[in-house]
Amino acid sequence: MGNRYLQADLNTFSVKRVYGVTVLTSIFSDGEMSSKDGIVLSATSVDRQFGSILNGLHISSCKVGYLPNLDLITAVEQACRNQSVGPVVLDPILFDETGSPILDDTAFSKYVTDLIPLANVITPTIEEAEKIVGFEITSDDDVIHAANELRGIGVQNVLIKGSNEHQGRDNIRDYVLLEDGDDFWLTDKHAPFPQPSGKDDALSACITAELANGQKTENAIRTAKEFITDATRNVLQVGDSIESINFWS
């Protein structure tokens, strides 16, 4: 978990009036997921972290992010399956900053077969959705087809983020397919330059927080998208180096 990613999650939980607790899977400097200098924690450590937060806390919902190997996927899958963690929001992190896949074939296969079906909501980018469903997404029909394939794997609700797609367009469109078969596009204008960071984590963290607050999944998704729209239009300059979304918008 890079510093800025974790801050985006916790700041989002906080402004949504949810107390966030964490199970760390790894530690690396911002922008250095692909470097060999980061630390990947052991499955035992992850088990123990789950043990300590589950001992005495009622977990209302759970966001799952960076899982860089088979052991960690297995540890988190077991915890989500066997413990009471509430609805799971799965934000797949499948490529590092250089665009290289993070997981080897065995780990990726485990991720798809055993972890994805546990999710209440999955929030892939187009590229992540392509990797999971195994075909290229070049049209709206492909997005819809991919979302249905994801539902076929067992995940209940799907949000495919359109940020990197259709580069020439004025609008950004995320596609949502709900458990009951209802679907819709969430449309927004491109936020003006500079693009603040944190949108990715804040979107899935906000869905998680709204689920913890008792919202239905559709409302949680719609509220989260509105949160991102507001937070993105309002850059938070932190010191000289961080241009973040503004969580307090």
Ligand SMILES: Nc1ncnc2c1ncn2[C@@H]1O[C@H](COP(=O)(O)OP(=O)(O)OP(=O)(O)O)[C@@H](O)[C@H]1O
């Ligand atoms: N330029 C933008 N303007 C407005 N909304 C955006 C923009 N880019 C992404 N979003 C929205 O932010 C949410 C997260 O999308 P995504 O994870 O693809 O963003 P990202 O650009 O990778 O985020 P990060 O800020 O973490 O780099 C989605 O709802 C997406 O539509």
Ligand SMILES: Cc1ncc(CO)c(N)n1
């Ligand atoms: C967007 C993103 N990339 C990487 C990580 C790894 O922690 C994360 N949590 N979120």
